[in-house]
Amino acid sequence: MLFASEVFIFAFLPAIILLYYTLCRRSRTAQNVLLTIASLFFYAWGEPKFVLIMLAVITANYLFALWIDRIRENRRYAQTVIGLMLAVNLTVFFIFKYLVFTVSNINSIFGADIGVPDIALPIGISFFMFQAISYVIDVYRQKGCVQKNLLNVMLYISFFPQLIAGPIVRYETIADQIHNRKESLEDFADGCCRFIVGLGKKTLLANTLALAADAAFAAEERSVVFAWTGALAYSFQIYFDFSGYSDMALGLGKMFGFHFLENFDYPYISRSISEFWRRWHISLGSWFRDYVYFPLGGSRNVTKGRLVLNLFAVWFLTGLWHGANWTFIVWGLMYFALITLEKLTGFSKKLGAFGHVYTLLFVVLGWVLFRADSISHAAGYMAGMFGLAGNRFFDATAGFYLNENAFYLIAAVLFSIPTARFVREKFGNTKAAAVLYPIALTLLFILSVSFIIKGSYNPFIYFNF
Amino acid sequence: MNTKVQKITALLMFVVIALGSIGFLSYSGFLKHVGWSLLKGYEATVPEDERSYAGRIEYYKSTITSSISDTVDKNHFYINVNGLMQRLLGANLVYDADSDSNVIKLDNGWLAFSIAEFDALPCADRIAGLRDYTEEKGIDFLYVQTPYKICSYESFLPPVVDDYSNANTDELLSRLNEHEVEYIDLRQEFHDRGADHYALYFRTDHHWKPETAFAACDIVMQRLSENYGFQYIEDHHRIENYNVEVYENIFLGSQGNRVGRFYGGLDNISIITPRFDTDFYFCVPEYTPGFDIVRNGSFADTMFDYTHINTEDPFADSPYAAYIGGNYALNIIVNNNTESDKKILFIRDSYSCVFTPFLALNCKELHAIDLRNYSGGTIREYIDEFSPDLVLMMYNPGALAEENLSMFELD
Numbered sequence: 018m019l020f021a022s023e024v025f026i027f028a029f030l031p032a033i034i035l036l037y038y039t040l041c042r043r044s045r046t047a048q049n050v051l052l053t054i055a056s057l058f059f060y061a062w063g064e065p066k067f068v069l070i071m072l073a074v075i076t077a078n079y080l081f082a083l084w085i086d087r088i089r090e091n092r093r094y095a096q097t098v099i100g101l102m103l104a105v106n107l108t109v110f111f112i113f114k115y116l117v118f119t120v121s122n123i124n125s126i127f128g129a130d131i132g133v134p135d136i137a138l139p140i141g142i143s144f145f146m147f148q149a150i151s152y153v154i155d156v157y158r159q160k161g162c163v164q165k166n167l168l169n170v171m172l173y174i175s176f177f178p179q180l181i182a183g184p185i186v187r188y189e190t191i192a193d194q195i196h197n198r199k200e201s202l203e204d205f206a207d208g209c210c211r212f213i214v215g216l217g218k219k220t221l222l223a224n225t226l227a228l229a230a231d232a233a234f235a236a237e238e239r240s241v242v243f244a245w246t247g248a249l250a251y252s253f254q255i256y257f258d259f260s261g262y263s264d265m266a267l268g269l270g271k272m273f274g275f276h277f278l279e280n281f282d283y284p285y286i287s288r289s290i291s292e293f294w295r296r297w298h299i300s301l302g303s304w305f306r307d308y309v310y311f312p313l314g315g316s317r318n319v320t321k322g323r324l325v326l327n328l329f330a331v332w333f334l335t336g337l338w339h340g341a342n343w344t345f346i347v348w349g350l351m352y353f354a355l356i357t358l359e360k361l362t363g364f365s366k367k368l369g370a371f372g373h374v375y376t377l378l379f380v381v382l383g384w385v386l387f388r389a390d391s392i393s394h395a396a397g398y399m400a401g402m403f404g405l406a407g408n409r410f411f412d413a414t415a416g417f418y419l420n421e422n423a424f425y426l427i428a429a430v431l432f433s434i435p436t437a438r439f440v441r442e443k444f445g446n447t448k449a450a451a452v453l454y455p456i457a458l459t460l461l462f463i464l465s466v467s468f469i470i471k472g473s474y475n476p477f478i479y480f481n482f
Numbered sequence: 483m484n485t486k487v488q489k490i491t492a493l494l495m496f497v498v499i500a501l502g503s504i505g506f507l508s509y510s511g512f513l514k515h516v517g518w519s520l521l522k523g524y525e526a527t528v529p530e531d532e533r534s535y536a537g538r539i540e541y542y543k544s545t546i547t548s549s550i551s552d553t554v555d556k557n558h559f560y561i562n563v564n565g566l567m568q569r570l571l572g573a574n575l576v577y578d579a580d581s582d583s584n585v586i587k588l589d590n591g592w593l594a595f596s597i598a599e600f601d602a603l604p605c606a607d608r609i610a611g612l613r614d615y616t617e618e619k620g621i622d623f624l625y626v627q628t629p630y631k632i633c634s635y636e637s638f639l640p641p642v643v644d645d646y647s648n649a650n651t652d653e654l655l656s657r658l659n660e661h662e663v664e665y666i667d668l669r670q671e672f673h674d675r676g677a678d679h680y681a682l683y684f685r686t687d688h689h690w691k692p693e694t695a696f697a698a699c700d701i702v703m704q705r706l707s708e709n710y711g712f713q714y715i716e717d718h719h720r721i722e723n724y725n726v727e728v729y730e731n732i733f734l735g736s737q738g739n740r741v742g743r744f745y746g747g748l749d750n751i752s753i754i755t756p757r758f759d760t761d762f763y764f765c766v767p768e769y770t771p772g773f774d775i776v777r778n779g780s781f782a783d784t785m786f787d788y789t790h791i792n793t794e795d796p797f798a799d800s801p802y803a804a805y806i807g808g809n810y811a812l813n814i815i816v817n818n819n820t821e822s823d824k825k826i827l828f829i830r831d832s833y834s835c836v837f838t839p840f841l842a843l844n845c846k847e848l849h850a851i852d853l854r855n856y857s858g859g860t861i862r863e864y865i866d867e868f869s870p871d872l873v874l875m876m877y878n879p880g881a882l883a884e885e886n887l888s889m890f891e892l893d
Contacts, residue, residue: 023550027502065539203485209492228577232642413641417574424571451487459494466498467564470555471740472579 018062018177020212020265021220021469029059030269037273038200045196049172052273059177060140067139070113071175077105078149079170082156086163095157102153110146113139118341141181143338147304148174152188154308161192169195178269182262184280184300187307191275200274208271210458215264217461220468222432223258225425226250229418234388234398240408243415244401250422252384253429256285259298285380285433288372289365290355293380301338305331321361328357339387344395348386355379506553519545558742558797565742574640576741585737585745588638593686593737593746594631596639597647600882605890606657609875612892613663615862616873622710625665626702626876627655628833629672631688633679647879654882664709671701684749687735688880689802692752692836696721699840702874706844710872713822717758718843727753734796743796751801753791755782761819762842766810768858775807784815785839805835811855815842822846827870829853829861831889833878841874853889861892 018025033055041047061068081102088094111119113136120133152173155161164170172195179186233239233247263280270277284297294302306315313327329350336349359365365372382399389395400406419426444450507513524533524541555561568576576585586594613623632639634648651669658665672682672694682694690698700719707714717723733749764784766775777784787807792798806813809832820843828838828850842848849868851861858864865873881889 023502023554024547027499027506027554028546028550031496031499031503061539062543065536202489206485206488206492209495210488213491213495417641421573421575446484451484454487455491455494458491459498462495462498463560463563464567466502467560467567470551470560471564471576 018059020262020269021216021224021465023469024062026466026469029055034272048273049195050168052176053168053172056172056175056177056180060175060180063181064140067142070109070139070142071145072171074106074109074146074149075171075174076167078102078153078174079164079167081105081153082163082170083165085153085157089157089159099154099157103150106146106150110142112136113142115337115341144183144185145174145180147185147301148179148188150308151185151304155188155192160189164195176270176275178266178275179277182259182266183298184263184266184277185304186277186300187304190278194275198274198276204271204274204276208268211268211271212265213268213458213462213465215261215266215268216465218257218261218264218432220465221461222425222429223254223256223261224468226254226257226422226429229422230254230388232414232418234394236414238406238408239398239401240410240412240415241402241404242411243418244398244408246415246418246422248381248385248398248402249426250418251388252285252381253426253433255384255387256281256433257429283433283435285377286373286435287376288368288370289359289376290352290379291359291365293376294352294356301335305335309334316360324360325357328360329353332356343392344386344389347392348383351379351383351386502554505556506550509553509556516546516549519549561740561797562742562744565745568741569745575643576745578740583740585741586640586643587746588632588680589640590638590680591685591746592631592638592680592683593735593741594645595688595737595880596632596643596645597630597650597880597883599644599646600650600884602650602654602882603657605882606654606661606663608890608892609654609658610661610663612861612873612875613661616865619865619869621865621870622872623664624702624705624710624872624874625658625663626698626874627651627665627667627669628690628698628876628878629669629679629682630879631680631683634669635673635679638680647882650882651879666702666705668698668701672697684733684735684751684802686738686746686749687733687800687802688737689735689833690836692754692805693721693726695833695836696724696754696840699837699844702841702876703844706872712824712844712872715844718756718840721754723757725755725757727755729753729791729793729801732791732793732796733801735800735802739797748796751804753786753804755780755786756843759819760843761817763814763816763818764806765814766807767812767814769810781839781843785842802835806838806850808835809852809855810850811852812858813838813848813850815848815850817842817846817848820844820846824872825849825868825870827851827865827868827873829873829875829877829892831877831881834876837876853891854886 018029020026033051036051037048041051057068057072060071081098085095085098085102088098117133117136120131123129124131124133152161152170156163164173173186173188173191176186227250230247230251233243233250236243236247239247260281267277267279278300280298280300282296282299284293287293287296310327310331313330314323315327316324319327332349332353333346334349335352336346339345339348365375368375385398385402386392386395389398397406401408404410520542523545524538528537528541565576574587576587578584582598583595586596588594609625613625616623630647630651632645632647634652637645639645648669655665655667672679677697682690684691696719703712703714703719706712728750729752730750731748733751734743735749738746738748760781762777762779762781762784764775764777769775785806786804788804790799790804790807791801800808803809815838822845824845825847826841826845826849828834828841828848830838830850830852831854834850838848838850849864849870851864853861877889880886
């Protein structure tokens, strides 16, 4: 089920809120059972058969956590169990996400003729697998208590706000909230406002700019201006799509008393690539930091060679996590190269304001790589951006898309920087704001719903991850 | 932001949600339809050997989704809001979940759908095959090609939109030419007469106006009188011999319906009725099983279904369908006040709704068949049974599309 759908907004969400705060009001267990059943229904609405895979993953990790909790004191035994847990989870992850890619590459590189299996990718597998691993490791590290009741693990891993597109909620973040969260009207209202903002980002900005991006990437020829229009449109699309989804997830969580950590912090204002990744998809970055980078040795007290190796591992895996395609791997390795350079030379600190240009240039080029169907497609597209493909500087198509998207591009720029935060801090407590804020957000909600009902273009980029 | 303001915002959000939820829950057919679908619908609609667990789940899901989608915006509030926003932001291309239904605002403000590239040659071959069949029977045949809203001389299309309506049509007519099939290309006829192409069309709909159909009938009757032995009665083709009642701002056409009344405005529609005496028998056989629509009387009393004229809600109905009542599978019209003894079998599409009444003034008996809906046998069987003097086939360029292949089942 999509958040940005009539079924979710007009049927699923009000029904769950009504049941949660009426029938289940007096019992935390009843509320958790309701949210778990609702989450499984939410997932099954999109992919009924994959619910079984998710349930199997949840059950396996529930058992691993119970096991590890019992034998934690025996370090070697515990590490063996952790190794087994990782092997099981990563094997499942590999089969569903990377087996087809691997077999296809073996066939093409070695001229083999291995049958390519027909395996569909379960929606959100990258998110719920990482949460499952987080659960067992956090229990092992005693950052959260083990759950004796399977339902609570199901709720943590399958909770519908963050199930299919993140953020990757660490177990330590909400371990306590499963039983001891406190719902309040203030949180509920704040959650609603956050949901509206996220819905607006998704339906108005991301979906609309997607049309220009898709047209540019699908074109056989594109002028320099059209290539840049498409690249920028995609850069905004992916930001507002993903951060909008995260806003909706955080808002929905708050409606039920859960507090997730922020997933984005205006990444496009960064002055270096390292800073960009501290602001972009924060939950993924911190997951890799805590479960891969630090266990490998991190950056402190290691040799330069080891540091480079650790960074390589993290960024190779980050690229691979985003998809089974060479474009994602090269995209991850591009960040490996840039971040390694920044760490070893510290050059980005000397760039001053030019750091913004340097960062945005590589981020946008990175998104071209990320969006392209293949490396050669990306190379051709980038050549077009710099007029190296024998293409014209400007054409009527570029003019059309710039004209059609002028408002959305301006809005995208304004909301990519902390404009809203500035306005809130400057005018948030004025009488005018007290009147205008509810009107503006209600209008935003109505406009967003109008786009949903209109059946406008509604792609969800992060579903495949 | 202070919490009181956020609480007001949350309340407003839930008022909006509640209005939408009440919208579909209060619709009397919703619960009944969903209930029936969940309890009996799957068994009733899917053959036993095609049933599966996954299919059943998918059926339930699509039933609930479509039921909510169909009823949550019954008053078209959100479609109008969306259209207004698109207009304010100057959007010239309004995307739809179904890309065939993307609404294009032409540079002159008219709304249109574009037509995809299509291989029209097999269609032309089938038309030629039907012509051969009528020739064997000693029956005349004429194909009439209507224009399309997007003009071949000045398309006014945005640079990113390709439209093949005229290219497909050119291919069809070129092939008909090779087969020596008689045809009238009304695109050329109107152009040669200096017509303002876009004035021939509604702003928010892809159909031509009744006034255009009236003029088209004049052109067709001139040809029929020249080559097919029909009588050309000049009085039938002078607009001053008709009452023209204009209903202002009541028509939101097929494109307008997808973008709301504020994006492209509303159209006027004229009801054109003769001032001279007329007497018709009008019948739609088997409109519903065992029930025929039958009307006897003047042109004004028989050729129109005034229930389609809704001056309150432009989304509720199409006043275009007031002309003969819409796209019936079969329509039989007998002119009791004519000296003509000619019988016409008219193979038609929706452009003919407004054309048929004027054509009926010029013959004794007119049988109009819409092959998208007709299931009473083959067209050749109908020709054998009816023995018309002329088989007249008139399609618009939009007929040349994959989904309309049934319109060319002419064997």
